[in-house]
Amino acid sequence: MNRVNIAARVNELNNASEAYYNTGQPIMSDAEFDNKLEELRQWEEKTGIVLSNSPTHNVGATVLDNIKEVTHKTPMLSLEKCHSIEEIIKFANNHNLVASVKLDGLTVRLTYKDGNLVLAESRGNGTVGSDVTEHVKQFTNVPLHINKEGAYIIDGEALIKLDNFAEINTNGEYKNSRNLAAGTLSSLDTSIVKDRKLSWYAWEVVEGDSDNSFYKRLLNAQNLGFDVVPCYNITINEFNQLQIHIDNFINIAEKENLPQDGVVFKFDDVEYGKSLGNTSHHFRNGIAYKIFNDSVETKLVDIEWTMGKTGSLCPTAVFNPIEIEQTIVERASLHNISVMKQILSNPWIGQHIGVFKANLIIPQIRWAEEDDKYTKNYIDIPRTCPICGQPTRIIKDNDSEVLYCTNEDCYGRLLGRLTHAVSKSALNIDGLSESTIEKFINLGWLNSIKDIYNLSDHEDEMKILNGFGKKSVEKLLDSIEKSRNTNLQRFLYSLSIPLLGNSTSKDIAEFCGNIFNSFVGALTEGGKDAFTSINGIGEALGKSIINYWNKHNEEIMDLAQEFTFSKDEKIEKVENDKINGKVFVVTGSVHHYANRNELKADIEKSGGKVTGSVTSKTSYLINNDIDSNSSKNKKAKELNIPIITEEQFLSMLK
Numbered sequence: 001m002n003r004v005n006i007a008a009r010v011n012e013l014n015n016a017s018e019a020y021y022n023t024g025q026p027i028m029s030d031a032e033f034d035n036k037l038e039e040l041r042q043w044e045e046k047t048g049i050v051l052s053n054s055p056t057h058n059v060g061a062t063v064l065d066n067i068k069e070v071t072h073k074t075p076m077l078s079l080e081k082c083h084s085i086e087e088i089i090k091f092a093n094n095h096n097l098v099a100s101v102k103l104d105g106l107t108v109r110l111t112y113k114d115g116n117l118v119l120a121e122s123r124g125n126g127t128v129g130s131d132v133t134e135h136v137k138q139f140t141n142v143p144l145h146i147n148k149e150g151a152y153i154i155d156g157e158a159l160i161k162l163d164n165f166a167e168i169n170t171n172g173e174y175k176n177s178r179n180l181a182a183g184t185l186s187s188l189d190t191s192i193v194k195d196r197k198l199s200w201y202a203w204e205v206v207e208g209d210s211d212n213s214f215y216k217r218l219l220n221a222q223n224l225g226f227d228v229v230p231c232y233n234i235t236i237n238e239f240n241q242l243q244i245h246i247d248n249f250i251n252i253a254e255k256e257n258l259p260q261d262g263v264v265f266k267f268d269d270v271e272y273g274k275s276l277g278n279t280s281h282h283f284r285n286g287i288a289y290k291i292f293n294d295s296v297e298t299k300l301v302d303i304e305w306t307m308g309k310t311g312s313l314c315p316t317a318v319f320n321p322i323e324i325e326q327t328i329v330e331r332a333s334l335h336n337i338s339v340m341k342q343i344l345s346n347p348w349i350g351q352h353i354g355v356f357k358a359n360l361i362i363p364q365i366r367w368a369e370e371d372d373k374y375t376k377n378y379i380d381i382p383r384t385c386p387i388c389g390q391p392t393r394i395i396k397d398n399d400s401e402v403l404y405c406t407n408e409d410c411y412g413r414l415l416g417r418l419t420h421a422v423s424k425s426a427l428n429i430d431g432l433s434e435s436t437i438e439k440f441i442n443l444g445w446l447n448s449i450k451d452i453y454n455l456s457d458h459e460d461e462m463k464i465l466n467g468f469g470k471k472s473v474e475k476l477l478d479s480i481e482k483s484r485n486t487n488l489q490r491f492l493y494s495l496s497i498p499l500l501g502n503s504t505s506k507d508i509a510e511f512c513g514n515i516f517n518s519f520v521g522a523l524t525e526g527g528k529d530a531f532t533s534i535n536g537i538g539e540a541l542g543k544s545i546i547n548y549w550n551k552h553n554e555e556i557m558d559l560a561q562e563f564t565f566s567k568d569e570k571i572e573k574v575e576n577d578k579i580n581g582k583v584f585v586v587t588g589s590v591h592h593y594a595n596r597n598e599l600k601a602d603i604e605k606s607g608g609k610v611t612g613s614v615t616s617k618t619s620y621l622i623n624n625d626i627d628s629n630s631s632k633n634k635k636a637k638e639l640n641i642p643i644i645t646e647e648q649f650l651s652m653l654k
Helices: 003-019 030-047 085-092 162-168 177-185 191-196 214-224 236-255 270-275 337-343 411-421 434-442 455-463 470-483 488-494 502-511 516-529 539-560 596-605 631-638 646-653
Strands: 069-071 078-082 097-103 106-113 116-122 128-130 143-145 151-160 198-207 231-234 260-267 282-290 296-307 312-324 327-333 352-358 362-368 392-397 400-405 583-586 620-622
Touching: 003 030, 078 085, 085 236, 085 260, 085 282, 097 198, 097 214, 097 236, 106 177, 106 198, 151 162, 151 177, 162 177, 162 502, 177 191, 177 198, 191 539, 198 214, 214 231, 214 270, 231 236, 236 260, 260 270, 270 282, 296 411, 312 352, 312 400, 327 352, 327 362, 337 400, 411 434, 455 470, 488 502, 488 516, 502 516, 516 539, 583 596, 596 646, 620 631, 620 646
Parallel strands: 078 282, 583 620
Antiparallel strands: 069 128, 097 231, 097 260, 106 116, 106 151, 116 128, 116 143, 151 198, 260 282, 296 312, 296 352, 312 327, 352 362, 392 400
């Protein structure tokens, strides 16, 4: 049994546990779940591999007082850069190489002693870094335990995959996934790591493997349970195909959603690589080939500010048009104030800048002319909102400084929220473009999402507007009516709750059985901890959801009346004093009910609540096999929570 099998089983069980309750469509039986969980536990014991997200182990997030510095046992240096195939061949000097994707993240070293993770340290300045052990324990794929005696040290890259980054960065607040990963590792609240789904990929074994093949060491690491950077051997005879290999690595990285900025080449002969030594800056055992072209020079014209759905103002650099990768480019996002200051510390009109396309797609500023302090037409951060004219304020948002409009009623903020709400992944309303929404806001027709469902009141007025006609108006109103039949995932995503992305909205919806009332009940009962038992939801997101609910619950409840939710069954409650307000978890097979859903329905009819996980807030665990060694039984016993049979529950109904 290897790491791939264990990882697959972990994902299978985590997915099953999330869908197991309240959906009406369990993906496996209780017996199958418990058997597979026990089998996973045996695999972990046999191999020594325990992943950080394993359902057999739950590592809680912590809030740190500070992040301690740590001096590296051996230096963590960079690699020399090159930009041509000829340079790679010259570097190889007739030695076989190992090629790997150059991941665009942060170097993090892991140290294990007798199979246990004891230290994770960031690169820092190469000599001194930060102790990020508690952060790494929240990563999606780092083994907490491996089958290895003695000391074992391995270097790798901490990163946020591009699909996860895209979901987090819907407002364009962060420059790239690397910057967000760096900020995340500097946070004192490790739950943020869990929310942002950081991963780690090994790329070099430093200590603990005597094999002289660099490539075989990585294969051995993979067998120990580590995710390894995409890599393979390139012999001397294959050097004429280097460009093909480089292109292949680009495709692999894109397919796996890995942020990358080149290809790394290292000597397969470990001892030979060590014999070359190092400079004060870089090791001589490898070289980094930079894939992407150098920047194109142009001049800064202005900085524009656009508003996102949460009221943040995003700066965009406007410059003289230039051609990059066969397209004309004249804008590049600066994301937020922190990023803007890093790139353009004191920008001015006419400032020389260098622009390139990150991953050959996204325009970014690589460098900017330094300020010589002579008189210039400087571009200031706006003190008033460019949309409504009200004062702005700089706020520390997680790891970055962000400019916000202080006006809660700013129509720019409203425009961002409504544009998001009608998007394809949210309510999916055709015909409501950003420009149309802006027009309706200016006409006074739209002040909230709910107002969209009253647009039929303005049908006659719409038909005489410039650019509108009878058919287009009818099509729009028809699309609005169709959107009334939705599901909980789309509804939650449409609300623009900070930190809540589409996939996490889906996780919450499934956790609640796609029932809106269950979502409300979970928040009412659990507060900020309502959904933290769901894999991938940490304390930071939990706080964000409950804060949004506390502020907007009346508005949300009112809006929900406009929709028919799939699987949103209205339950007529007949409160029972023994059950009302109690929290139940149901596991195992049932005998008196046709299925567990019927049992859950009776609990909810009597004023109780059903959740998927046993926690300190659980009142009863219902399991006909009280003596079972299932994980839920063990957890209940640890927390002194009563385990009752189906018959005992039925007696409570009388």
